[in-house]
Amino acid sequence: MALQEKVIACGVRLTLLAMVLKFVGGPISMAIGCFASGLHGDIFRVAIIQAALPQSISSFVFAKEYGLHSELFSTAVIFGTIISLPLLIGYYTIFDSFH
Numbered sequence: 001m002a003l004q005e006k007v008i009a010c011g012v013r014l015t016l017l018a019m020v021l022k023f024v025g026g027p028i029s030m031a032i033g034c035f036a037s038g039l040h041g042d043i044f045r046v047a048i049i050q051a052a053l054p055q056s057i058s059s060f061v062f063a064k065e066y067g068l069h070s071e072l073f074s075t076a077v078i079f080g081t082i083i084s085l086p087l088l089i090g091y092y093t094i095f096d097s098f099h
Protein backbone atom coordinates (compact mmCIF):
# COMPACT_ATOMS: atom_id res chain seq x y z
CA MET A 1 0.00 0.00 0.00
CA ALA A 2 2.96 2.29 0.51
CA LEU A 3 3.60 2.18 -3.25
CA GLN A 4 0.35 4.02 -4.00
CA GLU A 5 0.80 7.52 -5.42
CA LYS A 6 -1.92 9.08 -3.28
CA VAL A 7 -3.44 8.10 0.06
CA ILE A 8 -6.94 8.93 -1.18
CA ALA A 9 -6.91 7.34 -4.62
CA CYS A 10 -10.65 7.50 -5.30
CA GLY A 11 -11.41 11.07 -4.23
CA VAL A 12 -12.61 12.54 -0.97
CA ARG A 13 -16.31 12.29 -1.77
CA LEU A 14 -16.22 8.59 -2.63
CA THR A 15 -14.00 7.89 0.38
CA LEU A 16 -16.47 9.60 2.73
CA LEU A 17 -19.37 7.70 1.18
CA ALA A 18 -17.53 4.41 1.61
CA MET A 19 -16.72 5.17 5.27
CA VAL A 20 -20.33 6.11 6.04
CA LEU A 21 -21.57 2.93 4.38
CA LYS A 22 -19.01 0.81 6.21
CA PHE A 23 -19.34 2.27 9.70
CA VAL A 24 -23.03 3.25 9.71
CA GLY A 25 -24.72 1.20 6.98
CA GLY A 26 -22.95 -2.02 7.93
CA PRO A 27 -24.00 -2.00 11.59
CA ILE A 28 -27.54 -0.92 10.69
CA SER A 29 -27.96 -3.74 8.20
CA MET A 30 -26.46 -6.17 10.72
CA ALA A 31 -28.94 -4.96 13.34
CA ILE A 32 -31.82 -5.56 10.92
CA GLY A 33 -30.50 -9.05 10.23
CA CYS A 34 -30.12 -9.73 13.96
CA PHE A 35 -33.68 -8.62 14.67
CA ALA A 36 -34.99 -10.74 11.80
CA SER A 37 -33.19 -13.84 13.07
CA GLY A 38 -34.00 -13.20 16.73
CA LEU A 39 -30.50 -12.49 18.04
CA HIS A 40 -30.24 -10.34 21.15
CA GLY A 41 -27.99 -9.69 24.12
CA ASP A 42 -24.24 -10.13 23.87
CA ILE A 43 -24.41 -11.92 20.52
CA PHE A 44 -26.28 -8.93 19.08
CA ARG A 45 -23.63 -6.51 20.36
CA VAL A 46 -20.76 -8.62 19.02
CA ALA A 47 -22.42 -8.85 15.60
CA ILE A 48 -22.85 -5.06 15.39
CA ILE A 49 -19.26 -4.38 16.41
CA GLN A 50 -17.96 -7.02 14.00
CA ALA A 51 -19.89 -5.36 11.17
CA ALA A 52 -18.02 -2.11 11.87
CA LEU A 53 -14.55 -3.65 11.84
CA PRO A 54 -12.25 -2.41 9.07
CA GLN A 55 -11.41 -4.40 5.97
CA SER A 56 -8.42 -6.66 6.25
CA ILE A 57 -5.17 -6.19 4.41
CA SER A 58 -5.84 -9.44 2.56
CA SER A 59 -8.53 -7.73 0.46
CA PHE A 60 -5.86 -5.31 -0.78
CA VAL A 61 -3.40 -8.13 -1.47
CA PHE A 62 -5.96 -10.07 -3.52
CA ALA A 63 -6.97 -6.94 -5.44
CA LYS A 64 -3.32 -6.19 -6.20
CA GLU A 65 -2.68 -9.78 -7.27
CA TYR A 66 -5.62 -9.89 -9.66
CA GLY A 67 -5.42 -6.27 -10.85
CA LEU A 68 -8.79 -5.20 -9.42
CA HIS A 69 -8.63 -1.54 -8.29
CA SER A 70 -6.10 -2.08 -5.54
CA GLU A 71 -5.81 1.69 -5.00
CA LEU A 72 -9.45 1.77 -3.86
CA PHE A 73 -8.87 -1.07 -1.41
CA SER A 74 -5.76 0.71 -0.18
CA THR A 75 -7.81 3.80 0.64
CA ALA A 76 -10.47 1.70 2.35
CA VAL A 77 -7.94 -0.22 4.45
CA ILE A 78 -5.99 2.88 5.53
CA PHE A 79 -8.95 5.05 6.48
CA GLY A 80 -10.99 2.15 7.81
CA THR A 81 -8.21 1.28 10.21
CA ILE A 82 -7.73 4.89 11.35
CA ILE A 83 -11.43 5.55 11.88
CA SER A 84 -12.37 2.18 13.36
CA LEU A 85 -10.73 2.43 16.79
CA PRO A 86 -12.52 5.55 18.08
CA LEU A 87 -15.74 4.51 16.38
CA LEU A 88 -15.68 1.01 17.89
CA ILE A 89 -15.02 2.50 21.32
CA GLY A 90 -18.07 4.71 20.78
CA TYR A 91 -20.22 1.74 19.73
CA TYR A 92 -19.04 -0.21 22.75
CA THR A 93 -19.85 2.72 25.06
CA ILE A 94 -23.33 3.07 23.57
CA PHE A 95 -24.02 -0.66 23.96
CA ASP A 96 -22.67 -0.63 27.51
CA SER A 97 -25.03 2.19 28.47
CA PHE A 98 -28.02 0.12 27.25
CA HIS A 99 -26.86 -2.94 29.17
